Structure formats: structure tokens, C-alpha cells
Amino acid sequence: MTKALTGITVVAVEQAVAAPYASSRLADAGARVIKIERPEGDFARNYDSLVQGQSAYFVWLNRGKESVCLDLRLEGDRVLLDALVSSADVFIQNLKPGSIAKLGFGTARLRERYPRLITCDISGFGEGGEYSHLKAYDLIVQAESGLSAITGTPEGEARVGVSVCDISAGMTAHSAILQALYSRELTGKGSAIQVSLFDAVADWMNVPVLQHDYGNYRTLRSGVNHPSLAPYGAYRCADGKFVIFSVQNDREWVNFCNAFLKKPELTRAPGFAANMDRLGNRHALDEVVQNRFSELLSDEAMQELEAAGLAYGRLNDIPSVSEHPHLRRAEVETPGGSISVIAPAAIFNSEPVVLRPVPALGAHTMAIREEFKSHEDLSKAVR
Numbered sequence: 001m002t003k004a005l006t007g008i009t010v011v012a013v014e015q016a017v018a019a020p021y022a023s024s025r026l027a028d029a030g031a032r033v034i035k036i037e038r039p040e041g042d043f044a045r046n047y048d049s050l051v052q053g054q055s056a057y058f059v060w061l062n063r064g065k066e067s068v069c070l071d072l073r074l075e076g077d078r079v080l081l082d083a084l085v086s087s088a089d090v091f092i093q094n095l096k097p098g099s100i101a102k103l104g105f106g107t108a109r110l111r112e113r114y115p116r117l118i119t120c121d122i123s124g125f126g127e128g129g130e131y132s133h134l135k136a137y138d139l140i141v142q143a144e145s146g147l148s149a150i151t152g153t154p155e156g157e158a159r160v161g162v163s164v165c166d167i168s169a170g171m172t173a174h175s176a177i178l179q180a181l182y183s184r185e186l187t188g189k190g191s192a193i194q195v196s197l198f199d200a201v202a203d204w205m206n207v208p209v210l211q212h213d214y215g216n217y218r219t220l221r222s223g224v225n226h227p228s229l230a231p232y233g234a235y236r237c238a239d240g241k242f243v244i245f246s247v248q249n250d251r252e253w254v255n256f257c258n259a260f261l262k263k264p265e266l267t268r269a270p271g272f273a274a275n276m277d278r279l280g281n282r283h284a285l286d287e288v289v290q291n292r293f294s295e296l297l298s299d300e301a302m303q304e305l306e307a308a309g310l311a312y313g314r315l316n317d318i319p320s321v322s323e324h325p326h327l328r329r330a331e332v333e334t335p336g337g338s339i340s341v342i343a344p345a346a347i348f349n350s351e352p353v354v355l356r357p358v359p360a361l362g363a364h365t366m367a368i369r370e371e372f373k374s375h376e377d378l379s380k381a382v383r
Helices: 018-028 056-061 075-086 107-113 138-144 164-187 197-204 206-215 250-261 264-268 275-280 282-293 298-307 318-322 365-371 373-382
Strands: 009-013 032-037 065-069 090-093 118-123 192-196 232-236 242-246 311-314 329-334 337-342
Touching: 009 018, 009 075, 018 032, 018 056, 018 065, 018 090, 018 118, 018 164, 032 075, 056 337, 065 365, 075 365, 090 164, 107 118, 107 192, 118 164, 138 164, 138 197, 164 192, 164 197, 192 197, 232 282, 242 298, 250 264, 250 282, 250 298, 275 282, 298 311, 365 373
Parallel strands: 009 032, 009 090, 032 065, 090 118, 118 192
Antiparallel strands: 232 242, 242 311, 329 337
16 A cells, blocks of 8 residues: 655654654655664663563654764765755754754744745744743643642642653644645645644643633633543442442433433532532442442443443453453554554554554664765755
């Protein structure tokens, strides 16, 4: 199968998670992604060594790329990067704001020289502003954006358990680049894209911010309960296992009271009839709900919830997720051997997922130097 982005070349001066996430999705779609690493490599290569001696982060986010080691402090390596960019469709970078411009590859300069080029600058807090100079790692942005304030339990804040700000920024960058590629087909011109981790996850914070701004409502940390809907959360069953279930609307509330709780009188009882009433009376409601779950084994509880037409699920741990019957997997070759990763979410035409290998550090440096030698020589001559 010819993939959608076959023929598109992406040059990525990238590290860590956000930019590699975006470029890995472009690589999955068939783009040629040339990953520029410093001589010691993307530091994400050393986050851990748990996947056949390799970093879980790196093997997840760098499949299908060509690894080229350059020291951009050296003029010769900057000349090679310029040759690469001159032939590229997309240039992605997530160095500290201002760093890439100091090396001669700032967006304004590149867009002036290469009008069809799409540039994507990924940063923590944007290219300007009071906090733009900060090193904005994922947990810092979770805290600054208010995400940590609404995550956790009443006793304290928590970090979302994956690098959600980095991932959000990578997803945003990926969709923006695809939009820019389509725009170029219509106009013949590239685009300059800026994505920050803060902006990406702040967009996800619209509901609690809108509730605060217009309803003077404070989103409370609710553990594995829903902060805005009740009942909706995890409840322990007689066998010690937790079942998650949800009541989303009035019809489901009536079904839940009648078919599961066996308390039809609760549907219109004071303090329980409407969702906002139930949120304000959550402690009393949870006591009633928990008492009912405590009478049932987890399988029995799920059977009754299904019979009542309610959504439910299991509070799985990671070993359970690894063996989940709906978890789709794909094989990827790495320098340490073949591994099984969770497959990309989108399924195209019911076709099997084929992922290209993860590169060893600098595996393509010599080949790229040879391929672009004529470009380098021309660039030197012009200078």
C-alpha cells in the first residue's frame, strides 16, 4: 500500500517527546523523516533501558526515521542541515526558544528562503512572553496549566501518569502540519506553525475554566470519580475488584435506580433528582451506591449494569492492559531486536499495521552525507 505521505520529506531537529511524537506519526504515514541528533544522541534514548536495553520512550516515538548525528556548532554540519532543509517539505524543531535561530535556522529566515517549506516550532510556553525562556518539561506544564490542580484526590494534587502535555503538543503539531500540507496544495505556499505545550493542554482545560469563569464553579479533585457527573466512578465489589460505571443523563439515572440500586424512590428524592443536586450530595449518594456494589461480585455487578443499559468497565492495572482483548499490537524492529508495541489508533481500510524500524544512533549519518554531498558543495560555493 502506498501511504498518504509517501514523497514528503521531514527534517526534525528534535528531542524528548513532543516533536518526536509529531514526526513519528508523519513517518507512520509514509513520510521520510530525517531525525537530527546531537553527537551524544537524543537524551530520550537514555530515559530508561527497559526495552531490550533501550528506552521505552525512544522506541515508541522514533520508528521509521533516519538518525543523523550533527554537531550544529560546526559550520560544516550547519551546511549539511541547510542542504537537508532546502530539499524538505517540513522542518520541525523543539529546541529552547531562540536556539535554532542562533544557529541560522529560525523560522523567518527559512520561510523567506524556502516559501514552500512548512516550519513547526514546538516550545513550552511559546516563542515570546513572560515564561517563554523556561525549560518547560511535562510536569511543569501540568502544574502551570491547572491540570494537576484538578487531578488526584481531595487530599492532594497529582500528575497525570503519562506525559500528556508533550503528547498533546505532538498531536496538535501533527494535525497542524497535515493542515498546512493541504493548504500548500491549494496555495503553493508553506506555513509557519507554532505549538506550545501550554497552549496544547490549556485547550483541554476549557471545561473547568469555563465553569469557573461563568458559573463560579470549582472543579474538585475526585480521584477516579468524575468531577462533573454523579454517580460516575469506581466502586469496590464483594471480591475486592473495582468496577467503573457512568450515569450521563436523566434516563440512565432512572434505569440505575430502578434496575441496579433497586431503589426507584431515589430518582426524585430531594438532593438526588438532578445531576447538580447529586454533585452537591455526592457523599451520601456514594454511600448508597457503594453499599449496593459491596453486595455483588464484580462480574455480577457488570452483568446488572449491562442489563440496565449503563456504561461500565474495569479499573485495570498495567499487566491487565497489556493482556487486554482489545489491545492491538504491531511489531517493530529495533537495534536491540524485534519488539511488540501498541499499534497506532487509526485503522485504514482494515489493512494490517506495518511499522518501519527504530534507528540506531547515527545509523544514517554517512549515507545522508553522501546523498547530500553535492548540495553541500554548492552551498559552500555560494557562501
